Amino acid sequence: MIREQRFINDDWTFAYGEHPGAEDELPGPDWYDIGLPHSFDLPDFREQRFYVGHGCYRRRVDVPEAWLGQWIALEFLGVFQVCEVFVNGRLVGRHEGGYTPFTVDISDAVVAGANEVFVRVDNIWNPRLAPRAGDYSFAGGIYRDVSLIVADRVRIDWYGIDVTTPEVSRERATVAAAIEVVNDEPEPVHVNVAAVLSDPERTVASLPTVRRVIPARSRAVVELEGAVAYPLLWHPDQPHRYKVTASISVDGIARDSQKASFGVRWFEFTADRGFFLNGEHLDLHGANVHQNRGGWGDAGTRASIRRDVGMIKDLGMNIIRGSHYPHHPYFAEECDRQGLLFWSELHFWGIGGENVEGYWFASAYPVNEADEPEFEESLRRALREMIRTQRNHPSIVTWSIGNEAFFSDDRVIGKAKALTSELVELAHELDPTRPAAVGGAQRKGFDVLGDIAGYNGDGAELFLDPGIPNLVAEYHGVRGQGPGEYEVQWEHGVETDYPWRSGKIFWCAFHYKSVADGAGLQGLADYWRMPRRSYHWYRERLRGIAPPAFPEPGTAVALRLTSDTEMIPTDGTGDARLLVELVDGHGVRVVDDRAVQLTVLEGEGVFPSGRSITLSPETHSLWDGAGAMELRSYAPGPQRILATAEGLAAAELVVVATGPRKARRARRLPPPAPWVTEPPSGQGETSLAAYRPVSVSSAEPLHEGGSATATGSGTYWRAANREPGEWLCANLEFPYEISRIEVVFAEPPAQPWLLETSADGHLFASLHAAEPEADELGAYLEFPLRTARLVRISFPEKPIDIEEIRVY
Structure with a gap:
């Protein structure tokens, strides 16, 4: 059979706690209705604390009888950070690591008809699992999409198409497609493997078919090669993509087909002349991006990712650093589509400070020898998963090994450097077409361990013409809540453009939530993606677009409610970004400090807090007379939203959710996350200034x-x-x-x-x-x-x- 894949983000129930023995029980009164993506910490208003512990998810999955005997799997694109998966009470899979996709084979556990899926998740700090530290919030949950996949026993493996362009010029590009074929049957099979290259308008090439014998219950990589004449090169100004459609057949019968997008381009980081794309110099200027956001935390939709990438593009920037972990695969896809280079990063991550075991303030590399083997393997595994699932994206120009891993205890710094070097070599082995970078490499000699050095902070002035390919991976310029100042004040001389420096990447695009009190307020836009004054300064500098008229203090008389879309899907991939503004009698937004409540009057739309949510200056979710929040719905139909504020004329808006209509029961929405863990403090004897900028x-x-x-x-x-x-x-x-x-x-x-x-x-x-x-x-x-x-x-x-x- 030809494969089928569909999202199963709707109709989940959730409960806080470990719930031992609940794998094959019906949900009790402490279970609540939720949709994915989901975070333990909803709603998320950047509170300093976050829930650390267990959470459990369950859902019914219907399997047609015709599927039995095929390969059936659950695909998880991100679960933080340890999960166990049960089907019909049977343990079918376990995954450790919070940022990379994985599949769980459920073929032998399902029956025809209804099947119960139970997932136990925990985000407990683990000394043997990366990251051990980081300036971020490590909220738990199934916070990215989940899909159900069914395919033939003879098939192309999951993310089993690897496309490279070994030789590229403006006249011709060779295209090599490595197709990983799986044979789960008890006998060898003779397969024909074929592939077609196309762009949005036509077929551009057919790769010669290859016939291979795949032994029983094994897999093999089949190499195909062809060429594209006068290729359209991928570039931020022209992000052209091609598509490869690979198929396999046995005895003339089609067994599987998969598609993968790719781009044709070549690039080079140099030590003396900067960065070149398609033979032309390109000065890199971009921003770091964290994935969490106002209200929904880490659990953003694909639509929210699309908007985030769009905001960086709108600034006139040309590169994003995925700080400091592998991002949703859709993030790189949007960079491909919108035309932004992407620095994809692994989470070998340090934070410095007190260096306290037991929380995300610890040494980046383990201080106890017994923890080393599992910790190192967790990063090797994550690197393999990141590269496998993102290797075809033309936007990605480097695999970065981590960020500021030099914040490791001095006793183990040699081991941390050895692991970094090993991961660099592993990246070369997994993908010889891209260089490996070391991010945050401004201390202890980490900068020479990779192909590219990414210097943070004062590294911009400590490493002048270092003799290796390099860029400024983080530089600062803004801080604080609300609108902030217009002009950005760069630090450490980063405003000087040197020919030997490939570019600079701002810290950071958006406010974020962090375990470090007082951190995360360096965004050009705030946690709710409201552009601050500095956002417009950058856009004017890079694109020549004058800033808008900023709101003035005044007395509002009414509310205005708008949406970035009229329709949203019900599969958990989309949402509507609602903007509410306080306006005067002329319809002009004014600075007014009244809180605004958004309420779903009709439909099954939800905010991260349920049927209503309040935006206010107290939570920094409303300032300059405006606030924004994302609405989702997992059921089709009109979603009528009411915005109210004391003493103001209300506003209404309707967006339509589209998708299949299903029988619905009364929904119980979960309460706010319980706060159960406070970070340890005062235990370390490490200087807080050690190796700081x-x-x-x-x-x-x-x-x-x-x-x-x-x-x-x-x-x-x-x-x-x-x-x-x-x-x-x-x-x-x-x-x-x-x-x-x-x-x-x-x-x-x-x-x-x-x-x-x-x-x-x-x-x-x-x-x-x-x-x-x-x-x-x-x-x-x-x-x-x-x-x-x-x-x-x-x-x-x-x-x-x-x-x-x-x-x-």
């Missing part, structure tokens, strides 16, 4: 500011100027409650110095003013707790060399 007034060559946060390096910072007013500022990156600072000078402090801290990055408060000391090389300061994100030491008369600054 450093800004300075000036620095002599070989004595950069980063020397002052490199633990035990034997180097020191020295100002290039010997005039009054020189300073060094250590950026802890997140606000911490601190109570101790140690300063180690490289020379006796014969000049006065001043120590200050800042919680917001703008206002500094004096902590200590010191007079010259002839004998002491260090200062040890203890003080009552204060909140600090920056620690600055300045010199009113003459600078003093600093070996290290430590913060606890």
